[in-house]
Structure formats: structure tokens, C-alpha cells
Amino acid sequence: MATIAGRPAAAADAMSWEIPRDKPLLVRVGRPWLRNPAGLIGLIIVAVVVFLAIAGPYISPYDPRQLDAQSRFQTPSGEHWFGTTQFGQDIFSRIVYGARLSLGFGFAITIVGFIPGTILGIVSGYFGRWVDYLIQRSAEAWGSFPLLPILLTLIAAIGPGLKAIIIVVAISALFSGSRLLRAVALIEKHKDYVLAARSTGATELRVVVRHVLPNIMPYILVGLSSVFAVAVLAEATLSFLGLGLEQGEPGWGIDLAQGRQRAAEYPHLVIFPGLAISLAVLGFNLLGDTLRDILDPRLRGTT
Amino acid sequence: MLRYTLRRLAWLPIILFGVSAIAFFVLRAIPGQDPAAAIAGQGATEVQLERIRSDLGLQRPVVVQYFDWLGNLVRGDFGHEFKTASSTGATSGLPIREQFMERFPESFQIIFLGLFFSVVFGISFGILSAMHRNSPIDYFVRFFAVLASSIPEFFLLTLMIILPLYFWNYSQPVGGYVPFYDNPMHYIRLMLPPALIIGVGGSAGLMRLTRTTMLEVLLSDYVRTARAKGLRQHTVVLSHALRNAGTPIVTAVGTAFIAVFGGSIIVESVLSIQGLGQWFFISTLARDLPVVQFLTVYTAFIVVLVNLTVDLSYGFIDPRVRYS
Secondary structure (H helix, E strand, C coil): CEEECCCCCCCCCCCCCCCCCCCCHHHHHHHHHHCCHHHHHHHHHHHHHHHHHHHHHHHCCCCCCCCCHHHCCCCCCCCCCCCECCCCCEHHHHHHHHHHHHHHHHHHHHHHHHHHHHHHHHHHHHHCHHHHHHHHHHHHHHHCCCHHHHHHHHHHHHCCCHHHHHHHHHHHHHHHHHHHHHHHHHHHCCCHHHHHHHHCCCCHHHHHHHHHHHHHHHHHHHHHHHHHHHHHHHHHHHHHCCCCCCCCCCCHHHHHHHHHHHCCCCCHHHHHHHHHHHHHHHHHHHHHHHHHHHHCHHHCCCC | CHHHHHHHHHHHHHHHHHHHHHHHHHHHHCCCCCHHHHHHCCCCCHHHHHHHHHHHCCCCCHHHHHHHHHHHHHCCCCCECCCHHHHHCCCCCCEHHHHHHHHHHHHHHHHHHHHHHHHHHHHHHHHHHHHCCCCHHHHHHHHHHHHHHHCCHHHHHHHHHHHHHHHHCCCCCCCCCCCCCCCHHHHHHHHHHHHHHHHHHHHHHHHHHHHHHHHHHHCCHHHHHHHHCCCCHHHHHHHHHHHHCHHHHHHHHHHHHHHHHHHHHHHHHHCCCCCHHHHHHHHHHCCCHHHHHHHHHHHHHHHHHHHHHHHHHHHHHCCCEEEC
């Protein structure tokens, strides 16, 4: 490993304001948040996507899979807000259901990859030693490879479908979660409240679960938003390439790929699905970036 | 320095050995996957499958197949494609080595051009943003960086093809590679738009990192000294500050390279560029295992090589760096 002897004096960025610890967490994070337009935009976008995903069946005007030979290639109108596909399906309804699919995929990744990753990260940062070494080296090795070739290799082995994408993206989330939370745990474990909790005779497990965990919750949210951004993007990309969701399913990547053939005549076929992917990913990115800047500028670039 | 370089170089074959083993066993040892069936296509009889298996040596233990393949790889024999076997009736398809040589130049050019624009956009806008911190320029650059890392490349590439056609009836040439010296104008029309899009995508991380690093460096003592000597702004920024921000920036260039390299699969597939990325994609679709194996190892080779180059370049940029 290359080491740098004598780095230039690290001048603090102006963003590193200290948040008073006596205020509730919501106030500590909320106030700088509202002052930040980027954070606000991110919050609104994510709220809309979550709303669409939850309220999907109630607000979508049509069945997203319903074929209708009478209304193919319709441009946006009062009847079909985002127009219709080459099969006459209502694009707005498909976008709404696509939000469901994308967020569902993100949740799957969170449960099988990110949450185990955070636990691993806290354990390795807090207790250190060889576990830490092993996890860090694996995370580094994995992180140096681009995701797409790994995905293609696995798909060649086990066939196309969501399974391969979940495996690869979950491993990524596992490592990125462990890296972020390790860095946080390393800082937290030297703080006074940990010492105070220990001095009352609390067991290590209790210290971690009851004291450290609530304090690092916001960092977990930072990691979570980047996990969702990566998950949405990965699913859309692979579905776009025809290696993810099955044809006909209302996914943003699939719709974009299907609309491509006739998009030169009907740009709305690709513009709405493309905007949906871009905005959702943008929302998660803005949310994560803002939260990270507010919490701790030192963590920039760890996710 | 020399010892460090040699030690890192010694690791190269070990890493490649590991990656090749993982790739081979993942591709071959997962049950329910019969390469012979993939070659023969649907409706093949058991006798035909048996023949293909024995012709290609697939009935042997996987470990034996692996070392056989690895031995050939080391000697420069990359094996043959699966997919053409059934159509030509021969037992094995086109040699992978020839295909690789044919496809490499196109990939190389698209990746190189994309990386070039990534570096140009990333570093110049990053510096600009740091110099005019908290000004509209800074906000614009930062917003642009988030945008560039959020909009998927395949969407931009699709727009690149359809919007000019829709609005101006201009058709962006797709596929049909022509070397620069044969038809410079066509080459530019073909390569420049995708290269710019890849450049924008790859520049986001570089922009942010250049900005943060330059902010740090611009506040340091030696920059103040340089300013106090009365040096001009661009001398201070470009030769004093940038040089000292070099190490993290080179790291980010390495990261951008890997990103552009991975993204070339999408770019080449969308634009029908007959390069290595598109080959990876179509071979995955066709489950052409020898090609996928080979390209996985090739990818690992490139990744390790880029990381090694980045690490070794630290010493040239910053003489304070000590290798151990």
C-alpha cells in the first residue's frame, strides 16, 4: 500500500458545523436540511416515489398490463396523461407500478445486503482485529471491480432474471454498508457517552445496541439512500438490456427498452420511463448527499 | 520503489488466478446448466449432446477442465466460441483470440475518448468550482455532478439517437465503424456524441473530488506563500495547488476509468459498436461460456493493472510518498 508521509494541513470545509447534541435528532438534522434547497428537492422526489409505490393500485387509472389495440401510440392527453405504449398500455399507470417494483427491489437489497452489512461494519469497526482486516480487504477487492461485468458473468451462469441482480447488488450493498458503518463506529467508540455507558457496567452488546446504534441511525439512512439509488439504477439497467425483469412487466428499464424502436416518432415512449429512473435516482442521491454533508463532511466519498 | 513495484507485479498473476478460478467454477459448476444443450440448441437428441460433450471435453471433471483452460490461456490460446458450433456443424466455434484482436480497437477508442472527456470535464470544472466556492458557478457544477451521476447513460444515449431525429431529422450514425483516417468526418459524427455522454457520466465523481481536494489545498500555507510572492492566479492554482492535489485526483481518474470501462458494455450494446463490451453482452445472452470466462479474466486484468498504475503514479506526483 502506498502511504503519504506528511499530508498538507487538512483545512476544514465550511460545512463542518457542529450540531448541538442537546437538541432532538429531528431538530439537529431538520434545520440545516430546510436551509438546503438540494436536500429539500431530494426529500420531495423521494416522498413522491414512495407515495406512488404505496398508493399505486388506488391512483393508477388503468391496469398497467392491459393491452388495448384501439389506443396504441397515443401521445399524452387528458385521458392518458403520459400517453400509451405500442401495445396500448397506459404509460402513467406503468410508471406508477414501476415505482412499486423499483422500491420493492431496493427493499429486498436492504434486507439481504445492507442490513447485514451495517451489522458487519459496526462489529468490525467496534471490535476490530482480524475480522476487520478480512472485511476491509474483501470490500476493497469487490469495490475495485465494475458491477456490470460481474453481473453479466453471473447471469451467464445462472440465467437472466432478478435473482442474479439481487445477489450482486446485495453483495455490493453489504460491503458499502459495512465500509460506511465501520468508519462511523471507529469515530463513535471513542466518544464520551460510550465511556460513560461502560462505566455504569453495561455489557459491550448493550452499549452497542442501546447507546451507539441510536446515535448512528442518521448514518444508516445515508447508506440506505445510496443503496436505493444503486438498486434502482442496477435493476433498470439490466432490465433495459433485457436481462432483468420479464418482458411485459411494468418496469422503468423495460419500458425504456421497448419504447426505443419507435421512439424517433413517439419520443414520449422513452422520455417518461427515462425521467422516472433519473428522478428517482436523483432524489435518493440528493437525500443521501445532504444528510451526509449535515452530519459529517469527513465521510464524503465513503459511499 | 523497485521492490514495491516487483512485489505488486508478483501479486498480479495470483489475483488473476483467483478471479479465473472463481469465474470458471461459477460458470461451470452451477447445477442445472448444461453447456452442451446451449450449443446444440433446442430439440437436440441425447446422442448429439453426448457427442458435443465428448468433443469439447465437457464430460471430464471440472477441475481438470479448469487447469486445461488455464494452461491454454497462459500459452496464449484463449479457446473457441461456443455459439457458432451448432450453426457450422463444427465442434468448436471461432477462435476467441482473433475475435478479441478484431474487437479491441473499437472498445479502446470509445473508452479512451470517453475517459479523455471525463478527465477534461471533471478536473476543469472541479477546479473552477473550488476557486469560486459558494458562487453560482460552484452551485451549478455541484448540481451538474449530482445530475450526471443520476441520469443513466442508456437514457442519455437513447435521447442522443432519437431527439435529433425527431426535431431536425438528423440521424446519428449507429454501428458501422470507420477508422478515422478513412473518413474523418464520419468518424467524428459516429464517436464524438457517445464519447461526450460517457465523459459527462464519468466526470461526476472526479468533479466532486477535485473540488474538495482543491478547497483543502487552496487554504494551505504554501498557497498563501505563493500568492504573497505575487504569482499570478493561474500559476498558483495550476502549478502549486493542482500538483499538490494530484494524488487524490489520480485515484479518482483510476476510478473513472473503471466506471467508463464497465459502462462501455452499455454504450457498445446500445450503439451496436462491435467492441469487447458488446461481445460480453451478446455472449452472456447466448451463454457462450468460454467467451464470458475470457472476458471476465480480461476485465480483472484491466482493473488490477489500472489500480497498480494509479498506486505507482503516486510516487511520481508526490515525492513525499513512500512505498512500503
